[in-house]
Amino acid sequence: MVTSLLRVEHACRRFGGQTALDDVSFQVRPGEILGIIGRSGAGKTTLLRCLNGLERPDSGRILIEDRDITTLPERELVQVRRRIGLVFQHFNLLNSRTVAANIELPLQIAGMPRDKRRARADELLELVGLTGHADKRPGQLSGGQKQRVGIARALAAHPALLLCDEATSALDPETTLSILDLLRDINRRLGLTIILITHEMDVIRRIAQRILVMDHGRVVEDAETAQVLRGGARHDVTRAFLHGEAARLPDALLARLRPDPFAGGAPVVRLTLDTGATGTPVLSILARRHGIDATILQAGMAEGRTHMQAECVVRLSGHDDGAMGFLLQASPSMEVLGYVPADS
Amino acid sequence: MSRLILDLILHATVETMEMVLASGLIAVIGGLPLAILLIATAPGGILPLPAFSRVLGLVVDAARAVPFMILLVLLIPVTRLVAGTALGTGAAIVPLSIAAVPYFARIAEVSLREVDRNLVDAVRAMGGTRWMVIRFVLLPEALPGLISGLTVTLVTLVGASAMAGVIGAGGLGDLAIRYGYQRFNTTIMLSVVAVLIALVTLMQAVGNRLARRLR
Ligand SMILES: Nc1ncnc2c1ncn2[C@@H]1O[C@H](COP(=O)(O)OP(=O)(O)O)[C@@H](O)[C@H]1O
Ligand SMILES: [Mg+2]
Numbered sequence: 001m002v003t004s005l006l007r008v009e010h011a012c013r014r015f016g017g018q019t020a021l022d023d024v025s026f027q028v029r030p031g032e033i034l035g036i037i038g039r040s041g042a043g044k045t046t047l048l049r050c051l052n053g054l055e056r057p058d059s060g061r062i063l064i065e066d067r068d069i070t071t072l073p074e075r076e077l078v079q080v081r082r083r084i085g086l087v088f089q090h091f092n093l094l095n096s097r098t099v100a101a102n103i104e105l106p107l108q109i110a111g112m113p114r115d116k117r118r119a120r121a122d123e124l125l126e127l128v129g130l131t132g133h134a135d136k137r138p139g140q141l142s143g144g145q146k147q148r149v150g151i152a153r154a155l156a157a158h159p160a161l162l163l164c165d166e167a168t169s170a171l172d173p174e175t176t177l178s179i180l181d182l183l184r185d186i187n188r189r190l191g192l193t194i195i196l197i198t199h200e201m202d203v204i205r206r207i208a209q210r211i212l213v214m215d216h217g218r219v220v221e222d223a224e225t226a227q228v229l230r231g232g233a234r235h236d237v238t239r240a241f242l243h244g245e246a247a248r249l250p251d252a253l254l255a256r257l258r259p260d261p262f263a264g265g266a267p268v269v270r271l272t273l274d275t276g277a278t279g280t281p282v283l284s285i286l287a288r289r290h291g292i293d294a295t296i297l298q299a300g301m302a303e304g305r306t307h308m309q310a311e312c313v314v315r316l317s318g319h320d321d322g323a324m325g326f327l328l329q330a331s332p333s334m335e336v337l338g339y340v341p342a343d344s
Numbered sequence: 345m346s347r348l349i350l351d352l353i354l355h356a357t358v359e360t361m362e363m364v365l366a367s368g369l370i371a372v373i374g375g376l377p378l379a380i381l382l383i384a385t386a387p388g389g390i391l392p393l394p395a396f397s398r399v400l401g402l403v404v405d406a407a408r409a410v411p412f413m414i415l416l417v418l419l420i421p422v423t424r425l426v427a428g429t430a431l432g433t434g435a436a437i438v439p440l441s442i443a444a445v446p447y448f449a450r451i452a453e454v455s456l457r458e459v460d461r462n463l464v465d466a467v468r469a470m471g472g473t474r475w476m477v478i479r480f481v482l483l484p485e486a487l488p489g490l491i492s493g494l495t496v497t498l499v500t501l502v503g504a505s506a507m508a509g510v511i512g513a514g515g516l517g518d519l520a521i522r523y524g525y526q527r528f529n530t531t532i533m534l535s536v537v538a539v540l541i542a543l544v545t546l547m548q549a550v551g552n553r554l555a556r557r558l559r
Contacts, residue, residue, distance in 0.1 A: 054465065054468060078471040078473070079471065080471075081469055081471035084469075086466065086470070092463055092465075092466040094481065094484065094485060095485065096485050096487065097484070105467070105470065105480065106471070109467070109470050109472045109476055110471070157470075
C-alpha cells in the first residue's frame with residue numbers, strides 16, 4: 001500500500017561550501033497541492049531537481065511511490081522521471097516544433113506511436129483551453145498560453161506527480177490567476193498531486209492546501225495553509241512572507257502592526273468574502289451574534305475562482321474562538337495580519 | 345566573348361561547384377558529429393569528459409591553424425593515397441575536405457552551444473536519453489544557425505577551391521591562373537571574378553532565406 005506518494009528523508013546537498021539542502025524531510029499525500037515557498041537561494045530548485053533525479057542528494061533518501069530514487073541507476077531513473085510532470089518558469093518549449101508536437105514530446109520519448117500521440121495532444125489542448133492552436137509555434141503565443149502548453153506537456157504522459165517551479169513567476173497577475181485556476185481544476189478533476197514552488201505567498205494562499213517554508217536549505221515550517229494564514233506560523237521567515245503581503249497595506253497601519261498578540265491589541269485580519277446574492281452579511285452577523293465590531297481599513301474586489309469576491313482588511317474589537325471560527329467559515333483563506341493597539 | 349571562352353568558363357564553374365559541394369558535404373558529415381562531441385563532452389555537457397573535450401578542441405584548432413596553401417602542399421602524399429593522383433578536381437576535394445571539417449565543426453559548435461540549456465534539462469527531466477536530447481533539442485533548435493554556418497563554410501570553400509587551382513585542381517581558380525595570369529587574358533580573368541561573385545552572392549542569398557524560413 002502506498003501511503004505517501006513522495007517521502008523525503010533527511011536529504012542533504014552541498015555545492016562546494018554552499019549548503020543548498022540541509023536535512024530536508026517531508027511527505028506528500030496523494031491528491032494534495034503542496035506549496036513550497038522560500039526566498040531566492042533557499043534551495044527550492046535544488047530540492048525539485050533532486051525529486052526528479054536531475055540532481056542526487058549527498059545523503060538522505062527520496063522515495064517516490066516507495067522506491068528510493070537516490071540509489072537508482074540512470075536507466076531506471078528514466079522510468080521514474082516519466083512518472084513526474086515538470087512545469088517551468090520560462091516554459092522551456094521547443095520553438096522548432098509546433099504546439100502539438102511540443103505536447104507530444106514526452107510521449108515520443110516514451111515511444112508512443114504518432115497517431116496516438118496526436119490524439120492525446122488534442123485531448124490535452126482541450127483540457128488547457130487551447131483548442132485550435134495545435135499547429136502554431138510557441139513563439140506565436142502569449143506568456144499565459146505558453147504556460148498552458150507547458151502544463152499540457154507535463155500532463156501528457158499521465159504523471160503521478162506534477163512539479164511546478166515558479167510556474168507563474170514570469171506571468172502578469174491576471175494570467176497568474178488563470179494558470180492557478182487551471183492547476184486547481186486539474187488537481188480536482190484528475191486527482192493529480194501537485195507540488196508548487198514559489199516565492200509569492202499569494203500563490204500559496206490561492207491554491208495550496210499545505211505549505212512548506214524553506215530557508216537556507218532547511219524546512220522551517222510544514223503546516224496546513226489555513227492554519228498559517230490564521231496566524232499559526234511558527235517561524236519568522238513564514239511571518240516575513242505573510243508580512244510581505246501586508247506590504248500593500250497603508251503605511252500608517254503597517255507602522256503600528258505587530259506580529260504577536262499583546263495586551264490591549266486588536267487583531268487585523270484579511271477576509272475574502274462572496275459578494276451579491278450568494279454572500280452572507282458577515283460583518284453584521286459578527287456584530288450581532290458575537291458582539292465584535294469590525295472597522296474596515298481597506299477594501300477592494302478580487303477575482304475568485306468562479307466569481308468576483310470582496311477582499312477587505314478589518315480591525316476587530318476582540319477575538320474569541322467562536323468569532324474566529326465563524327469568520328474562517330465565511331472566508332476560508334482568512335489571514336491574521338497582526339495586531340494593533342485597540343484605540344488606533 | 346567567343347564560344348570557346350564561354351565553354352571554358354562554364355566547364356570551370358561546374359568543376360568548382362563539384363569541389364565545393366563535395367567537400368561541403370564531407371564538412372557536414374565529419375564536422376557536425378565533431379561539434380556535437382565537443383559540446384557534449386564539455387564541462388556541463390550531456391556527457392562531460394573535460395580532458396577528452398580539451399584534447400579534441402586542440403586537434404581541431406591545430407588543423408584550422410595551418411594556412412590552406414600549406415595544407416595543400418603538406419597533404420599531397422595523402423591525396424595521392426586517397427585519390428590516386430594529386431592533380432584534378434577529384435584530388436582537390438581531399439585537402440578541401442580536411443580543411444572544411446574542423447572549420448565547420450567550430451562554427452556548428454557555436455550554434456549548438458547557443459541552444460538554451462534549460463531545454464536540454466527539460467528533455468532529460470522527461471526521461472529523454474542523451475541521443476534524444478541531440479535529436480529532439482540540439483539539432484532542430486540549432487538548425488537555423490547550422491544552415492548559416494554551412495553557408496559561410498561553402499563561401500569559404502569557393503575561395504579555397506580557387507586557391508587549389510594553383511596545384512592544378514581545375515575549376516575557376518585554375519582557369520584564372522592559366523589564362524588570366526600566365527597568358528594575360530584579361531577577359532577570362534574578369535569573367536572568372538564575375539562568376540565567383542555571382543556564385544557567392546547566390547549561395548549567401550539561398551542560405552539566408554533557408555535560415556530565416558526555419559527560424
Ligand atoms: N549547480 C550549482 N552549483 C553551485 N551552487 C549551486 C548550484 N545550484 C544551486 N546552487 C546554490 O545552492 C543554493 C540554492 O539554490 P536554488 O536551489 O537554486 O535556490 P532557489 O531555487 O530557492 O532560489 C544557492 O545558494 C545556489 O547558489
Ligand atoms: Mg529557483
